[in-house]
Amino acid sequence: MTMNYFDHDLTSLHQQLVNKETTATELVQATLDNIKATDDQLNAFITTNPESALEAAKALDKAGQFDNALAGIPLGLKDNMATKGIQTSAASRILKDFKPVYTATAVDKLNAAGAISVGKANMDEFAMGGSTETSYYKTTTNAWDHTKVPGGSSGGSAAAVAGGQVPFALGSDTGGSIRQPAAFNGIVGMKPTYGRVSRWGLFAMASSLDQIGPFTRTVKDNALVLNTISGHDQRDSTSATREVPDFTSKLTGDVKGLRIAVPKEYFGEGIDERVSVTVRAAIAQLEALGATVDEVSLPHTKYGVAAYYIIMSSEASSNLQRYDGVKYGFRADDVKNLEDLYVKTRSEGFGDEVKRRIMLGTFSLSAGAYDAFFKKAAKIRTLIIEDFNKVFEDYDVIVGPTAPTVAYGIGEEIDDPTAMYLADVLTIPVNLAGLPGMSVNAGFVDNLPVGLQIIGKPFDESTVYQTGYAFEQASRLFEKKPDIAKEY
Known part of the structure; x- marks a missing residue:
């Protein structure tokens, strides 16, 4: 028995559980069956955990407690x-x-709410990549076209939701790794404000940039999940103490008087003309709903990719030092001494992209290069933050494309790191500034989804959701289904 999640949202599933039209056990089993039926096409999951998932579902059914919107x-x-x-x-x-011997805080919060994890989704190795092709295990495919990449690094999570395997999933976003795969797969992906969601238990790549967020098929579902995973965590020193509002409170469909800024840099060189046309049509729809739209400038956007790759690689080189074959994980055989253990374990255990970033980061932090590279990158980060602050003095949200193109072919860019890095030019500045950013489906080019990125003020995810919900309800694009939907 499979479950057609294209015909249900979290609210309708919750209602079915409350009304005893289905059980948590039936839902979990159907979801596992979904994965079994379609994962030979999507390759979205590295592993599933049927025993513990069904055990949790049975306990929930026995207790009969479905008060929380995500329970079951x-x-x-x-x-x-x-x-x-x-x-x-x-x-x-x-x-x-x-x-692991512990569970990440965001996952703990979902467990406490009664949500049930059925498995671990594929990704780029240590979140380093933009296409989920650097995974040691498999290459995930796009839900709309299995010859195309799903985006990255959270490609498995995005494909699983867009392909109807699960109703929602969590990803992490360091430079666009939630929003870009959401754009490529035509779903909703939110990178919350830095500090909104605890990073405790997230395997760190770049600690000043990483953030956990949800993938869903609709904006309301996304807000419901963020309600659950947000909040202060004393185990994470960067976790914000801000009160968590109800992110569904502004989902009215009304954007009258909303002030939208459209950066001219987001429609410049390198942006596919068909993507520009699709996104501008989406912005025009928001304007027709009563929002005011003006063109603005974020002049330091063009330096974002260069600054990001120095900062991110520097932090990654430091964070990944812990993987050395001593305490846990893979350990190389036939080593002569401790140094040999470190070198062989890391040489054999890490893939090419991870090694590339470790070397770039180590160089950037070295005595001879620190001032010329890392320090300059940090200064550029400050200028990008100031650009955003200036625009947000007069506007509520910033809107533009999520990615410069639609999903490209598997194998097309994996051997060209520069092209892969430049694909994040529109998402990276949001991470450098620590802002909330969300991608919603703006339309299609050659039957491949185009992402509309909505960027908000710090801790103002509610207005980002308000904007995305109004467009989503007016366009109804979430009702369009990929061919894989026929499998259910």
């Missing part, structure tokens, strides 16, 4: 979030068969 609802988790006793590998050989 199955989900997928990106494979870089610690789950106690369940393999968490960050899609890397170096953590093959690693089972």
Whole structure:
């Protein structure tokens, strides 16, 4: 028995559970069946955990407590979030068969709400990549066209939701890794404000940029999930103490008087003309709904990619030092001494993209290069933050494309790191500034989804959701289904 999640949202699934039209056990089993029926096409999951998922579902059915909107609802988790006793590998050989002894805070919050994880979704190794092709295990495909990439690094989570395997999933976003795959797969992906969601238990890549967020098919579903995973965590020193509002409170469909800024830099060189036309049509629809739209400038956007790759690689080189073959994970054989153990383990355990970023970061932090590279990148980050602050003095949200193109072919750009890095030019500035950013489906080019990115003020996810919901309800694009929907 499979479950057609294209015909249901979280609210309708919750209602079915409350009305005893279905049970949590039936939902979990149907979700596992969904994955079994379609994952040979999507390759979205690295591992599933049927025993523990069904055990949790049966306990929930026995208690009969479905007060929370997410109670009894199955989900997928990106494979870089610690789950106690369940393999968490960050899609890397170096953590093959690693089972954490604790669970990440965001996952704990979902567990406490009664949501049930059914498995760990594929990703780029240690979240380093933009297409989910650097995974040690498999290459995930796009839900709309299996010859195309799903985006990255959270491609498995995005494909699982867009392909109807699960009703929602969690991903992580360091430079666009939630929003870009959401755009490529035509779903909703939210990167919350830095500090809104605890990073405790997320395998760190770049600690000043990483943030956990949800993938869903609709904006309301996304807001419901963010309600659950947000909040202060004393185990994460960067976790914000801000009160968590009800993110569904502004989902009225009304954007009259909303002030929207459209950066001219987001429609410049390198942006596919068909993507520009689709996104401008979406912006025109928001204007027709009563929002005011003006063109603005974010002049330092063009330096974002260069600054990001120095900062991110520097932080990653530091964070990944812990993977050395001593305490856990893969350990190289036939080593002569401790230095040999480090070198062989890391050489054999990490993939090419991870090694590339570690080397770039180590160089950027070295005595001879620190002032010329890392320090300059940090200054550019400040200028980008100031650009956003200036625009937000007069506007409520900033809107533009999520990615410069639609999904490209598998194998097309994997050997061209520069092209892959430049694909994040529109999402990276949001992470550098720590702002909330969301992608919703803006339309299609050659039957491939185009992402509309909505950027908000710090801790103002509610207005981002308000904007996305108004467009979504007016366009009804979420009702269009990929061909894989016929499998259910």
